[in-house]
Amino acid sequence: MTLADLPYTVVGAGAIGGTLAVHLDAQGVPVQLVDADPGHVEAIRRNGLRLQTPDGTLTAHLPVFGLDDAPSQLKGVLLAVKAQTTDKAAAWIAPRLAPDGYVVSMQNGLNEAVIAAHVGAGRTISAFVDLFADVMEPGLVKDGGAGGMALGEYSGGVSERVHNLAADLQHWGSPVVTPNVDGFLWSKLGFGAMLSATALADADMADLIHRHRPSMEGLAEEVFGVAEAEGVALEGFDAFEPTAYRRGADAAMREAATDRLVAWLGTQSKTRSGIWRDIAVRRRPTEVPCHYEPVIARAQAHGIAVPLLTQLVELIKALETGHTEMGEPHLDALDAAVGVRS
Ligand SMILES: NC(=O)C1=CN([C@@H]2O[C@H](COP(=O)(O)OP(=O)(O)OC[C@H]3O[C@@H](n4cnc5c(N)ncnc54)[C@H](OP(=O)(O)O)[C@@H]3O)[C@@H](O)[C@H]2O)C=CC1
Numbered sequence: 001m002t003l004a005d006l007p008y009t010v011v012g013a014g015a016i017g018g019t020l021a022v023h024l025d026a027q028g029v030p031v032q033l034v035d036a037d038p039g040h041v042e043a044i045r046r047n048g049l050r051l052q053t054p055d056g057t058l059t060a061h062l063p064v065f066g067l068d069d070a071p072s073q074l075k076g077v078l079l080a081v082k083a084q085t086t087d088k089a090a091a092w093i094a095p096r097l098a099p100d101g102y103v104v105s106m107q108n109g110l111n112e113a114v115i116a117a118h119v120g121a122g123r124t125i126s127a128f129v130d131l132f133a134d135v136m137e138p139g140l141v142k143d144g145g146a147g148g149m150a151l152g153e154y155s156g157g158v159s160e161r162v163h164n165l166a167a168d169l170q171h172w173g174s175p176v177v178t179p180n181v182d183g184f185l186w187s188k189l190g191f192g193a194m195l196s197a198t199a200l201a202d203a204d205m206a207d208l209i210h211r212h213r214p215s216m217e218g219l220a221e222e223v224f225g226v227a228e229a230e231g232v233a234l235e236g237f238d239a240f241e242p243t244a245y246r247r248g249a250d251a252a253m254r255e256a257a258t259d260r261l262v263a264w265l266g267t268q269s270k271t272r273s274g275i276w277r278d279i280a281v282r283r284r285p286t287e288v289p290c291h292y293e294p295v296i297a298r299a300q301a302h303g304i305a306v307p308l309l310t311q312l313v314e315l316i317k318a319l320e321t322g323h324t325e326m327g328e329p330h331l332d333a334l335d336a337a338v339g340v341r342s
């Protein structure tokens with residue numbers, strides 16, 4: 001096999017990596033998996049990787065490896081580990097990555113710089129993913145609803161390899177190919193702050209966003225204040241309209257945007273965020289500090305106050321360590337903090 005023939009490698013074959021791998025396989029595109037969870041690897045080896053979709057279950061029988069027995073040379077890597085594992089995973093990938101290989105960050109957060117530090121900016125592809133998926137049991141991923149995706153070069157612009165990747169993903173859908181993935185990533189950080197806040201309570205994302213509009217909208221506004229200072233041109237996606245949450249946005253326009261967002265979230269069969277799932281089901285640390293501490297640091301550098309975001313990160317950390325329990329009073333307190341601020 002020549003380098004050009006090497007399959008895609010999904011590193012982190014969980015909810016997102018698993019979903020994309022099954023769709024690549026269904027498109028007839030060669031793909032192999034690497035995952036750190038031995039139980040998941042074993043289940044995939046035994047029964048294939050199964051993706052439950054509204055139209056039935058797709059099963060992909062794919063080569064699957066643990067970190068110790070994976071191939072020594074990788075070409076197109078789709079990285080789909082949680083953000084806090086990016087550094088470790090990229091360090092593992094770097095010595096195995098072919099000179100003309102690349103790593104695509106199929107993640108939430110600003111992970112591209114971390115990846116580029118290991119493999120080089122020229123071998124890093126930016127991506128934004130708004131898919132909805134969950135690992136239900138080892139070897140089984142549930143498609144929890146449709147969402148958007150964008151792809152582009154981390155160094156800027158778009159390229160043939162980005163267009164090729166978008167074409168290879170056609171069985172999943174149609175990714176946007178754009179030089180402004182950053183605009184999507186920052187918009188998702190705003191939306192993601194709302195989703196992260198819904199993990200403070202034990203109820204569905206749509207209901208909590210509807211009931212706690214002051215804090216939800218205030219969180220997005222804080223993130224977008226930082227994005228603006230960073231010179232990022234925000235991009236809308238799915239039912240999320242970032243312009244409605246910029247400071248000074250018309251109040252009626254903002255409420256209408258939140259109405260549409262809540263209605264759309266209500267159509268998704270995945271009703272709780274990955275953050276909620278990590279705390280309540282998996283009982284493991286979440287991505288929230290890794291996503292938002294860099295945003296808070298940038299806010300400080302620009303002299304921008306982000307009190308809601310800071311409080312959100314502290315509350316999530318307290319939930320992770322068991323210092324507090326999930327409950328809607330946390331969101332009432334955030335709502336009240338907005339009242340004090342404005
Ligand atoms: N799930 C969703 O609907 C969405 C997720 N995202 C983003 O996608 C990214 C991936 O999330 P998601 O798919 O939900 O996460 P999952 O936890 O479902 O999948 C990640 C997988 O990676 C494995 N893993 C951990 N460390 C390594 C490693 N060093 N090398 C290889 N594999 C490793 C994990 O194993 P173990 O469990 O043992 O750690 C797990 O099986 C995150 O950034 C998330 O925010 C974005 C949009 C939606």
Ligand SMILES: CC(C)(CO)C(=O)C(=O)O
Pocket residue numbers: 108129130131132133147192195270272273274275
């Ligand atoms: C809510 C969702 C699925 C939106 O993409 C998400 O980002 C997550 O679960 O982490």
